[in-house]
Amino acid sequence: MDRFAGSHAAGVALRLAIISIVVGIVLQALDLNPLDLVENIRALIRYVSEVGLDALEWLGTRLLIGAVVVVPIWAVVQIFRLIFRRTSDGQ
Numbered sequence: 001m002d003r004f005a006g007s008h009a010a011g012v013a014l015r016l017a018i019i020s021i022v023v024g025i026v027l028q029a030l031d032l033n034p035l036d037l038v039e040n041i042r043a044l045i046r047y048v049s050e051v052g053l054d055a056l057e058w059l060g061t062r063l064l065i066g067a068v069v070v071v072p073i074w075a076v077v078q079i080f081r082l083i084f085r086r087t088s089d090g091q
Contacts, residue, residue, distance in 0.1 A: 027034070 027037075
């Protein structure tokens with residue numbers, strides 16, 4: 001079990017430590033706090049879900065309004081097609 005993630009565990013741990021230090025330096029230089037980042041990600045997910053649900057509500061409302069007109073017209077057209085197909089087959 002001395003290999004981990006395709007390499008030796010000590011090598012992976014060293015690479016992760018170096019990357020963590022570099023990322024920590026960058027975040028500190030940008031004056032970013034990891035807890036703020038987590039909260040911002042949660043706020044983004046919440047915003048996207050609210051906007052997405054609003055969009056689905058808007059779409060569903062328009063779908064139902066349109067269907068009230070379109071479906072009966074479609075049904076009448078289908079009935080007329082069926083009637084005229086039978087009369088043309090009978091001749």
